[in-house]
Amino acid sequence: VSASSIGRLVMLFLVRWSRYNPYYLEPEPRKELYNMPETELTTEQKEERELKAVRPIKATTNSTTSSVFNDPVLSKFVNMMMRDGEKILARGILTQTLESLKRKQVEKYHKAPQGKKAEIECNPYAIFHQALENCMPVIGLASIQKGGKFYQVPVPLTDNRRRFLAMKWMITECRDNKNRRTLMYEKLSQELLAAYSKEGNVIKRKHELHKMAESNRAYAHYRWW
Amino acid sequence: MAMQSGTALQEKVSRMLSKNQKKPLLKPNKPLVLKDEVANRKMNKGEATCVTEMSMMMACWKQNNFVDALCSNEMQSFYKCVEKAQIAKKGKSEQHTIGQGGRLAPKQVNTLLKRHPTLQTEI
Numbered sequence: 048v049s050a051s052s053i054g055r056l057v058m059l060f061l062v063r064w065s066r067y068n069p070y071y072l073e074p075e076p077r078k079e080l081y082n083m084p085e086t087e088l089t090t091e092q093k094e095e096r097e098l099k100a101v102r103p104i105k106a107t108t109n110s111t112t113s114s115v116f117n118d119p120v121l122s123k124f125v126n127m128m129m130r131d132g133e134k135i136l137a138r139g140i141l142t143q144t145l146e147s148l149k150r151k152q153v154e155k156y157h158k159a160p161q162g163k164k165a166e167i168e169c170n171p172y173a174i175f176h177q178a179l180e181n182c183m184p185v186i187g188l189a190s191i192q193k194g195g196k197f198y199q200v201p202v203p204l205t206d207n208r209r210r211f212l213a214m215k216w217m218i219t220e221c222r223d224n225k226n227r228r229t230l231m232y233e234k235l236s237q238e239l240l241a242a243y244s245k246e247g248n249v250i251k252r253k254h255e256l257h258k259m260a261e262s263n264r265a266y267a268h269y270r271w272w
Numbered sequence: 273m274a275m276q277s278g279t280a281l282q283e284k285v286s287r288m289l290s291k292n293q294k295k296p297l298l299k300p301n302k303p304l305v306l307k308d309e310v311a312n313r314k315m316n317k318g319e320a321t322c323v324t325e326m327s328m329m330m331a332c333w334k335q336n337n338f339v340d341a342l343c344s345n346e347m348q349s350f351y352k353c354v355e356k357a358q359i360a361k362k363g364k365s366e367q368h369t370i371g372q373g374g375r376l377a378p379k380q381v382n383t384l385l386k387r388h389p390t391l392q393t394e395i
Contacts, residue, residue: 185340185347186326203322203354245340254338261330261338270320272361 067105072098074107076117110134120176120210127214143232145171148239168243178242182213182249186260191269200269201260216249217242224248308389310381321357325350 075081110122121141129137148171156167168174187209189202204212221234241247285304288297329350332343340347369377376384 181340185329185350201326203326203350203357257333257338261333264327264330267323267326268320271318272321 070102071105072102074104074111076107076111076113078113118172120179121172123210124214124218127211128218140232140235143230144235144239145175147232147236148174151236151240174243175239178239179210179213179217181242181245182216182253183209184212184253184256185209186257187212188256188260188263189270191266193269198266198269199259199263200266201263202270213249213253216252220248220252305390308385310378310385312378321360322350322353325353 110125111117125134125137125141128140149169152167152169152171152174156164156169159167168177184204186201187204188199190197191200192198217235217238221231221238225231225234238247238249242249285298287293289300290296325346329343329346332346336342369379
């Protein structure tokens with residue numbers, strides 16, 4: 048079930064964003080879980096399977112697949128880059144970014160001397176994940192009111208929030224500090240490579256956040272959670 | 273017994289409202305009726321968790337000029353502390369909803385009051 052094309056009226060019932068009855072279960076797209084033999088299941092998983100035979104299941108979004116190339120982190124990044132619902136454009140930019148990453152790395156690989164060849168990472172997915180991990184802040188700031196004034200208090204962040212901040216910083220940095228003539232995928236690949244080697248503006252922004260948190264460490268006791 | 277104390281209270285209230293004897297003590301702009309819900313409030317104010325781990329990590333950052341690779345031990349311990357704190361918070365909130373040490377939780381009181389609200393009309 049998918050929309051025919053962008054711009055035309057969608058002639059189907061959009062069910063995903065209406066409020067499902069709470070007894071609908073979440074869908075499971077990963078194939079490995081279904082290929083496991085009976086013996087390896089724990090009691091919880093066996094119960095889940097029995098429940099799935101009885102209860103209805105929610106519809107998945109269009110972008111979830113059970114293929115090996117389905118990466119939730121990449122899908123989230125594509126959604127964050129998307130503007131005006133143009134998923135094809137956003138996904139195209141991401142594929143071009145991964146391709147240009149691969150090209151640059153393979154070029155470096157061929158130019159490198161024999162000893163250094165093993166250190167160069169050619170897998171663009173690995174580079175993307177490592178770059179994103181290097182951009183994730185460890186600690187964040189929260190605005191807390193105490194005695195009429197607002198203080199920036201250092202606060203631990205959840206994993207989702209950290210991932211979101213890393214992706215957001217990456218995208219805003221590539222959009223704002225871009226030359227007029229460079230394309231988005233070009234700028235993204237440059238930033239990702241810089242983040243992979245822990246340089247560049249996004250890493251600088253992360254360090255600035257850490258410095259702010261460090262300078263405000265006296266207010267850490269204003270937290271109540 | 274309850275009816276007697278109820279009527280005594282009503283007499284006191286009507287005396288406070290009346291203009292016969294003295295100046296009325298109460299001048300209510302809305303009818304004196306209780307709401308069918310209770311305020312949601314938490315008695316114990318919590319404290320900041322993982323402050324020691326955080327300060328150790330920040331000291332390490334200060335020393336190493338915010339390079340993350342040299343502070344990985346402190347960061348790992350900070351993450352573990354944060355995880356433990358989150359689990360503890362979840363367990364505590366579950367315990368909160370189940371029992372409240374002699375009193376009902378505000379949510380439970382509200383469901384009860386919703387089932388038996390103040391009568392608007394005479395039956």
